[in-house]
Every structure is written in C-alpha cells, then in structure tokens.
Amino acid sequence: MPETSGSPLPEPIPITLKINGSSHSIEVRPWSTLLDVLRDHIHLTDTKIGCDHGQCGACTILLNGQRINSCLSLAVMHNGDEITTIGGIADCENLHPLQQAFIKHDALQCGYCTPGQICSAIGLVSEGHAKSREDIRELMSGNLCRCGAYTNIVDAIEEVMRSESSTT
Amino acid sequence: MRPFKYNRPLDLATASNAGTSGSFIAGGTNLLDLMKCDVEQPSQLVDLNHLGLGSISETADGGLELGALATNTTTAYHPIVQERYPILSRAILAGASPQLRNKATNGGNLLQRTRCPYFFDTDSPCNKRVPGSGCPAKEGYSKLHAILGASDSCIATHPSDMCVALRALDATIRVSGPHGERRIEFADFHRLPGDQPEIETSLEKGEVITAILLPADGFADNFAYFKVRERASYAFALVSVAAVARLEGNQLKEGRVALGGVAAKPWRDLEAESLLCDQPCNAETFGNFADALLQSAKTYPGNRFKVPMARAAIVRALSEATHLNQL
Ligand SMILES: Cc1cc2nc3c(=O)[nH]c(=O)nc-3n(C[C@H](O)[C@H](O)[C@H](O)COP(=O)(O)OP(=O)(O)OC[C@H]3O[C@@H](n4cnc5c(N)ncnc54)[C@H](O)[C@@H]3O)c2cc1C
Ligand code: SF4
Ligand code: FES
Ligand code: FES
Numbered sequence: 001m002p003e004t005s006g007s008p009l010p011e012p013i014p015i016t017l018k019i020n021g022s023s024h025s026i027e028v029r030p031w032s033t034l035l036d037v038l039r040d041h042i043h044l045t046d047t048k049i050g051c052d053h054g055q056c057g058a059c060t061i062l063l064n065g066q067r068i069n070s071c072l073s074l075a076v077m078h079n080g081d082e083i084t085t086i087g088g089i090a091d092c093e094n095l096h097p098l099q100q101a102f103i104k105h106d107a108l109q110c111g112y113c114t115p116g117q118i119c120s121a122i123g124l125v126s127e128g129h130a131k132s133r134e135d136i137r138e139l140m141s142g143n144l145c146r147c148g149a150y151t152n153i154v155d156a157i158e159e160v161m162r163s164e165s166s167t168t
Numbered sequence: 169m170r171p172f173k174y175n176r177p178l179d180l181a182t183a184s185n186a187g188t189s190g191s192f193i194a195g196g197t198n199l200l201d202l203m204k205c206d207v208e209q210p211s212q213l214v215d216l217n218h219l220g221l222g223s224i225s226e227t228a229d230g231g232l233e234l235g236a237l238a239t240n241t242t243t244a245y246h247p248i249v250q251e252r253y254p255i256l257s258r259a260i261l262a263g264a265s266p267q268l269r270n271k272a273t274n275g276g277n278l279l280q281r282t283r284c285p286y287f288f289d290t291d292s293p294c295n296k297r298v299p300g301s302g303c304p305a306k307e308g309y310s311k312l313h314a315i316l317g318a319s320d321s322c323i324a325t326h327p328s329d330m331c332v333a334l335r336a337l338d339a340t341i342r343v344s345g346p347h348g349e350r351r352i353e354f355a356d357f358h359r360l361p362g363d364q365p366e367i368e369t370s371l372e373k374g375e376v377i378t379a380i381l382l383p384a385d386g387f388a389d390n391f392a393y394f395k396v397r398e399r400a401s402y403a404f405a406l407v408s409v410a411a412v413a414r415l416e417g418n419q420l421k422e423g424r425v426a427l428g429g430v431a432a433k434p435w436r437d438l439e440a441e442s443l444l445c446d447q448p449c450n451a452e453t454f455g456n457f458a459d460a461l462l463q464s465a466k467t468y469p470g471n472r473f474k475v476p477m478a479r480a481a482i483v484r485a486l487s488e489a490t491h492l493n494q495l
C-alpha cells in the first residue's frame with residue numbers, strides 16, 4: 001500500500017490490457033506495476049513475485065511478445081498492450097512445447113521460478129539469438145532458480161530450440 | 169512506492185517543461201527500483217515513450233544516431249551496430265539480463281544510478297542521497313566502489329557497461345531542454361563526485377537526452393570488451409575494460425582504453441594513452457600503459473584487489489583488441 005502524503009491521491013486512470021487473449025478494462029493508480037495488476041487487480045496469480053526489484057526473473061511475462069520483468073513496469077505505461085503470462089501459453093488442452101519439455105526433462109523442483117523461466121524461454125526462442133547451450137545459459141541468466149534446476153532447464157530449452165529451428 | 173502523478177507528453181517542449189518539476193521515466197528499470205526503495209520520491213513521472221525518440225539511423229558524417237528511447241536490446245542487435253560498432257553491442261549484452269534490456273533504454277542507461285548498497289538503504293548515511301550525512305562505504309563494503317577519481321565525500325562508481333564502450337568510441341550526447349538543444353561530449357557528461365556527489369552529470373533540470381551520436385569510426389577490427397564480475401552473467405562489473413586500437417602491421421598507432429567499475433564515470437586517461445601511440449604491440453607496452461593509468465589509484469579496505477585486477481584486465485583486453493596471441 002502506498003503511504004499517504006499531504007496531497008490528495010491522483011485519480012485512478014482507465015486502461016485496457018489484453019491479457020492471455022481477453023481484453024480487460026480497468027482503472028489503475030499510476031504506481032501499480034503490471035505485476036500488481038495481474039496478481040492483485042485481475043487475480044491472475046500464475047505470474048510469481050520474487051524480489052520485486054528486477055533481480056530474479058520470477059515475474060517474467062511477455063509484453064507484445066517480448067519478455068520483460070513485470071515488477072519493474074508501470075501498468076499506466078502499457079495501455080493497449082498485449083500481455084501473455086504462463087496461464088496463456090497452452091493451446092486449449094495441449095501444453096506449450098516448452099511446458100512439455102520442462103516436464104520431460106524434470107526442469108523444476110519447487111516450481112516457483114517456473115512460470116518466469118518458461119515465459120523467458122519463449123522469449124529466448126523467438127528472439128533467435130541463442131545458437132548453443134552456452135548461449136542458452138547466458139540468455140537465461142535473468143531467471144534465477146533457488147532449487148538449482150539449471151541443467152535440466154537448459155536441456156528442456158535446447159530440445160525445443162533445436163526442434164523449432166529444424167521446422168523453420 | 170509513494171503516490172505520484174503520471175504525465176504522458178506528446179512533444180519535447182511539453183516534456184521538458186514538465187521535467188522541471190517531475191522525473192522523467194523511460195524503461196523504468198532503475199527509477200522504479202529506486203522509488204520502491206524510497207531513494208527517489210518524485211511527485212510526478214513524465215513518460216518519455218511518446219516523443220518519437222526510439223529510432224536508430226545513419227548520420228550525414230558517416231556516424232550513427234541512437235535514439236535515447238531505443239531499447240538496449242534493439243541497439244545491441246541492430247545490424248549496423250553489430251557490424252560497425254561491435255564493441256557497443258558486446259558491452260550492452262554484458263549488462264543486466266535479456267528481460268531488463270528489453271525495457272532499458274539508451275538514455276536511461278546513461279543516467280542509471282550507482283549500485284552502492286548504502287545509497288539504496290535509507291537507514292544508512294550517504295552523502296549522495298543525503299548531502300552531509302557521511303560515507304560509510306570508505307570503511308565498509310566497497311567491492312563495487314571506486315579506485316580512481318573518488319573524493320572524501322563519495323567513492324561510488326557508475327555501474328553502466330554501455331557507457332564504457334561509448335567512452336572508448338568518443339560518443340556525443342544530444343539533449344534538448346528549456347533553453348533549446350545542445351551537445352555534450354561523452355567525456356563531459358558524467359561528473360566526478362568532488363564535494364557534491366549528488367550532482368552526477370552535466371544535464372540541467374528539464375533537459376531530455378534525445379540521442380547518442382556515434383562517430384564514423386567504430387573500430388570494428390580491433391576491439392575488446394572484457395568484464396570481470398562475481399558470477400558469469402547478470403552481475404555488475406567489479407572491473408570492465410573497453411579497448412579499441414588502430415594498427416599498422418605489428419605497430420600500435422593508437423589505443424584507447426575506458427574502464428568501468430572503478431570510478432564515478434567511465435575512466436579514460438588520455439595522457440597514459442600516449443604510451444599506446446607508435447609502440448610495438450606486446451605485453452610490455454600494455455603493462456606499461458596499465459601501470460601509468462593505475463598510478464593514481466587509491467584503494468579502500470574492501471577493494472584493494474581492484475588494482476591488480478584492473479591491470480590484468482587491461483592487458484588482456486588490449487591483447488584481444490590487437491589480436492596479440494594470433495600475431
Ligand atoms: C538487477 C539489475 C541488474 C542490472 N545489471 C546491469 C549491468 O550489469 N550493467 C548495466 O550497465 N546495467 C545494469 N542494470 C541497469 C540497467 O541497465 C538500467 O536500469 C537501465 O539501463 C536504465 O534504463 P531505463 O530506460 O529503464 O531507465 P529509467 O529507470 O526509466 O530511468 C533512469 C533515469 O534516467 C532518467 N532518464 C531516462 N531517460 C531519459 C532521457 N531520455 N532524458 C533524460 N533523463 C532520462 C530518468 O529520469 C531516471 O532518473 C541492471 C539493472 C537491474 C535492475
Ligand atoms: S560511496 Fe557515495 S553513494 Fe556510497 S555511501 Fe558513500 S556517499 Fe553514498
Ligand atoms: S520479482 Fe520481478 S525480477 Fe524478481
Ligand atoms: S524450481 Fe524451485 S526455484 Fe526454480
């Protein structure tokens with residue numbers, strides 16, 4: 001909760017966000033982050049909160065297709081933007097290839113970092129800059145895993161990356 | 169975060185005006201962090217994202233203009249940057265994480281504030297945050313702190329990687345403010361702390377950075393960016409080195425070296441660089457240069473390791489830039 005100051009609070013600002021395919025028109029205070037809006041306003045708790053300071057990657061979402069830290073983004077600055085969270089990546093009953101690969105490679109232990117890891121990995125694959133395991137490690141460094149599932153996370157991403165590049 | 173008003177100007181003049189009483193926000197990756205820590209308490213945020221400052225284009229003099237609102241990601245992977253200014257691409261990609269770089273902008277990167285933990289901790293004294301309150305870093309945690317150009321009042325460093333490459337390339341900053349447009353040489357943009365560590369740049373209130381201008385020569389054949397940090401990625405530099413060189417055979421005609429993580433601004437010593445002029449390319453030349461550059465280094469109990477670390481990093485970066493081991 002923001003602390004109250006002497007002057008009256010600014011009026012809430014109406015914005016529209018397209019979240020996992022559905023449009024949400026909401027009113028937000030200027031200081032609400034995208035993470036606050038997702039979890040507290042729209043009650044989509046699939047995106048996790050870790051450090052709240054850009055240091056862990058747990059809150060990673062896709063903003064207009066690009067991975068970002070939702071804890072360091074103000075909702076008012078994203079009126080009209082499209083957001084995809086871990087809850088929006090599966091195609092109906094079919095898990096996203098990265099979700100399947102994470103299960104297959106046992107790429108999670110407690111699972112807390114996993115929503116951010118998978119959203120980040122989707123960003124990595126679509127960016128197309130990673131060519132090797134080393135590149136995956138470097139370009140996934142914005143997502144920490146306290147359980148240390150890193151090796152299996154890289155295995156899962158590598159498998160999906162190779163299959164995507166062989167189909168395109 | 170404390171409450172604040174949000175303002176989204178659509179032209180530069182309105183933005184500059186609003187900026188005299190509020191704070192600009194670009195990507196928000198540094199400012200929002202500092203607001204959450206209560207280090208910054210703006211009453212109004214002025215969003216710079218709707219001023220059309222996000223493009224990257226070639227200039228008439230053969231250089232490149234990087235829009236202040238272009239993201240670090242867009243800049244680092246831009247084909248012209250990769251081909252002609254690879255040191256800049258390398259330096260940007262050595263900083264932060266892919267997610268952060270997708271939001272972080274070129275202008276914001278220049279103005280990011282120090283990572284000194286006392287600066288972030290509002291329970292602690294800090295001359296930069298509260299002028300006159302003291303500097304606990306000198307006797308305390310100083311691993312990330314300066315060995316060059318510091319003062320008694322503050323030993324903080326500027327944490328950017330991108331800026332270290334921009335200093336080696338001799339970039340220019342274009343700004344626009346209440347008194348019109350002007351250009352600032354990169355060397356004059358960041359300030360040393362002196363007895364006013366709270367003033368970090370030569371930017372005036374209300375001035376918006378509109379672009380970074382790169383000169384035509386990007387030293388694409390002879391460059392290196394070498395960053396030493398506590399983990400392999402996603403950590404700030406203990407020491408970083410941007411080195412570029414011009415060669416004629418095995419003869420070094422010109423060498424430029426900018427250091428990060430060691431001062432309140434990307435550090436260059438033009439006098440020492442004369443030792444890289446018309447010299448044979450070898451470890452001795454590089455070592456002599458590093459010794460001259462580090463001659464005035466002053467260390468604190470927590471950062472003595474930085475002098476030998478910087479020396480080794482300089483020699484290594486110059487060797488890489490001049491392809492020494494392949495000669
Ligand atoms: C966990 C973490 C790790 C990081 N690691 C690194 C690293 O290793 N190396 C590195 O270099 N950086 C690192 N960063 C810092 C990151 O690069 C900066 O936060 C980012 O570049 C700031 O850009 P921004 O657009 O988000 O700035 P903002 O947060 O929007 O703004 C920063 C400051 O600049 C001002 N400003 C912004 N744009 C303009 C403009 N055009 N004109 C005038 N004023 C302006 C704002 O008022 C504000 O004071 C890290 C950050 C985090 C959170
Ligand atoms: S080094 Fe500078 S920023 Fe850090 S505590 Fe001292 S005065 Fe503050
Ligand atoms: S919660 Fe956003 S990076 Fe940690
Ligand atoms: S699986 Fe537990 S934090 Fe990554």
